[in-house]
Amino acid sequence: MAQAQDVILCQYCEETAASSFCVPCGDEICPRCKPFHLKSKVPSGHNVIPISGRTDPCNTIKMCEIHGTKPYEVCCEECELPLCILCVEESHGKHSIGKLKDLYEKQKDTMLGELSQITQEFIPLVIENLEDMKSNKLEVKQRHANMREKMKEHADQAIALITSTLNDKIKESLKEEKKEEDIILQHEGNLEIFLQQLHEVIQKYENLTNIDHPANLIMYRKQNPDVKLKIILPSKLELTPSSFTPGQLVNINQFGRVITSKINYYSMNTKKVFSPPKRNSSTKKVKTRYVSKKKNAFTKNISNLGLYYNTLLPKPKKVYEINLHCTGNTLYDISCVDDKKAYIYGGDYRILLIDISGNRLAEVHTITEPSDLAVMNDETVIYSGKKSRRIFRVSPCNETTEFTDTEYEPSGLCCTKSGDVLVCMGHKSTAKIVRYNSRGEKIDEIQYDMYGNKLYDEPRFVSENVNGDICVIDWTFPDITKVVDEHGFLRWTYDGNIKINQFVSFTPRGIATDSLGHVLISDIFNSAVHLINQDGHFISCILKQINGILRPCCIAVDKSDNMWVAEKEDTSIKVFKYLS
Template sequence: MASSEATPVEEEVTECGLCRNAVSSFCRQCKVNLCDSCIPNHLRAKSKTGHVIINFTTKYDDDDSCYCESHPQYECSSYCKTCEVPICLHCTAHKSHQISELSDKIEELIKVIARESDKLQSFRHQLETVLDHTTKQLSSLPSFYQKRKDEVTAKGQEWYRQIEKTVKNLHQELDDLKKENKAVLLKQKGEIEKMIGTAVEMIRKATNIQTSKNVKQMEKFKQEIAQQETLKEFTQYTFPTFHECKIDGHYLQTYFGYIEKMKQRKMSLSENKFIPDTDSGRKVLEVPSVSSVIDTGFPANKNSNRLYGMTVTDDQKVWMGGNSYELKLFDLQGHLHRAVTTTDQGMFICMYNKQVVYSDMNNKGVKKISDDDTVVTMFKTGDWTPVGITGSASGDLLVCLNKGDQSKVVRYSSTGTVLQEIQYDSQCQPLYQYAWYIAENVNGDIIVTDFKKKMAIAVDGLGIFRYTYSGKSNDDDHSVATDSVGHVYVTEYKGNNIHMLDRDGRFLRYIIPEGGIKYPRSVCMIGDGEMIVGEEKTGLAKRIKFLEEQYRFVQWLPV
């Protein structure tokens, strides 16, 4: 049985319109196909419009008309969907095929071409944006690197001043010791000279009396010379010694600073993902604005404290803990989405593997809230009380632990395996008195606020001391947070402000929003140029915009 499906017409060889040879050219005026041998005869033929001979393969390039491949002298009026070619009224071979109006096909093609053209236009604009940024980066390259050199030079000059000050202090100490040393030696010299003088006098008397026969004088001198004091011991003074410390180049650079290498980040042009350039000149708003306020509704204790810990989820919601055995999940508009009963107050919480984790001080452990709102113990901390807690870029948990007068930071795996302990500096002195809140910076620094020392203390990822920051008023430092370019933010509880530092702990400025903040405790970054700050006594969480609008690519790489 023959198939009822129509089959495409086999491709035919286009012939010359004057003979049966293969076509090579086309007369645009006469609309006739020509072979090479027929061109001279055709040009000699009379024509009212003349002759225009063009290459057959390009005959449609500059002509809006669509001529039939099989019948070049006729314009196409239909479209064969089976063969996917335009046809004219004389194309009888396509009668059994699926035919549509040529205008419908043209309209379809115009839509496709317009859509692709729009995509290409968008792609061009995106490339121009990247080109503009790359060009600006190139033009700012000399000034940028000179600025970095100036920073290194300034650090070196600071060290020179510190070294000169140290040398001056040691010189002064030596001068003072020299005076003290001279004084005691002169005193000792005088005492010894006096004793020698007395001994010489007694020896002279003893020599003279030995020739005398006066027994009474001899008896008297015998008692006198027997009572003469002799020196059984004396004090020997040694000169001071300069104990030169060996300079370790690696240790020196750790304290001096280091150059963070150029970063590369693959970014898709189809995604509007921008992050701020670290040196884009982006400024902090003179008066940061409060875009929304969330009333957490936590009750007050006897000290009127309500709101404690906060942490931000990937989908821009905020878990909050306060003066109750409950954690609450709010969106940034203040709508409550979840409320979970816990085994301790939510003073110290963080996000870890997309789940909220908190320190259970009552039961000395770290716990998480599962997807079904049940509390799961991750691991115990022995006889140490866990407080500040944060996830790290390495996928571990950093926890502040306190026991009596001891304090430390411990890096745990998800199963509670101790991976690292940070407790002492290079001189074996305790780093912390009472580690409180904790955050990890983009360069790997671990920043801890110390409740008793009233300062922020930073170490690098290896636990080597980096810097301390005690603020301008040495007031209470509570929570700490960092942003995507390495800035550090510390809340000053009684000072009612937030300190903005660079990644090396240098003060940049205060963040005080319009209307102010009262008793700020917890702080979290919620996006580019925005933070959310919790007021402990009011129970309000304020969303603060503090950076001016400005977005740039860091670097674009094809994906």
């Protein structure tokens, strides 16, 4: 029965098995009916083939998409397209025309080769990549679970440290309370004894004046002519109460940050990294990059609850006073080469190299009036042109070249320990700190905080700290000092502690750092130099104790941690030692 079902009967007699197939008509025909079928007329003519070729795609008919009444019969070998008779006449008459089957077989072989590659190469690669993604998904969940656990452990350590510090402070308070109570009790006892003695004197006087014989009074006065003068009242105890001044705990943003993952897409064929397309630089909004070093800032700063800086001298000691007679009315900047020499300029077109005796060792005639200067690691001097939007480099052999041109007017300069140059530039919405390498190529800029808000209004002075922090004096209203880490993440700000120190205002006009990470800020209006630690905690106004320092303007720190200070409208430089 199965074999009988596979037999195809002739469509005409419906009795005999069909042995032929007419392609244009689509009829199955037996040998007896074949002659009658060929006598019938059709527009395209008959094409009878063996019944076994009935399922061959080449033996099917497909009508032309352009000329719907004509079938595809041949092909254009140049265009590699199937054609009907009208296509050949209209568009491909001058082309090489071939058999449709030959082009079909050629393209079929090519596609079978591609199919084999897709099946044997691409499918396994995609399946392998899919398995990796499933595995990575589990790894991501586990990694983030571990990261959250680490955050909790970090928080627990901070809480434990706070608790331990709190217990120490409580013990210190209890000890101080016991000491104060003992002092008060002792003084109270002395006062009670003295009061008793006064009552005895009163009783003696009352007896002599009211009861005793007059001779006794006269004899007592003879022996004690002025008892009142001999009575020395005990001292009054004035106890200044203990108090607690909260230390500035680390900003909560310094607890730590989640460093976001970096995702690259690789071609599975070439293993090549595809970089994301760059945005148009003209519309690009440059923002701060938020990649920070892993550091336990909370643990490092919690000690500031009761930290004593025993490296600070009780009073700064003046070691040199350099009198200059070769500058203008005031000095605008000092940049130390070492602890014996420094470059200075004072409001004209000259930059001078002087020593601690005031001798002029070299003189640079600038192309334009400088707005700031700095000394690079190889003792090359750079200075910013006040209105030229250019920065110039002066080699040790006094050869001047252009370091770079800038987008906006440059002001404050700083040469970093890595050899880069930090430049303050811009105003209001364009204000930023730009980093150049030693060749004058811009490599980074800091303009916005992590929320996209502008960091600066008018950055005027800049200095790099030993931990890589960038310390900037921003001329806002009121002025403020802002410190970001080397990647541009805002760490802390300082407004002069105006309320604590009862200053009228904070007018910073110079900034420097030393080898211990202190930040020194000259405050011209208050005639002081503020000393801040590298985490933003106020230590002292170290020049407030010194007579004769008025309106400190520019400030620098040399390699021996000596502080060089110049006063406004004075051409002398005073050098102080402030660390033990």
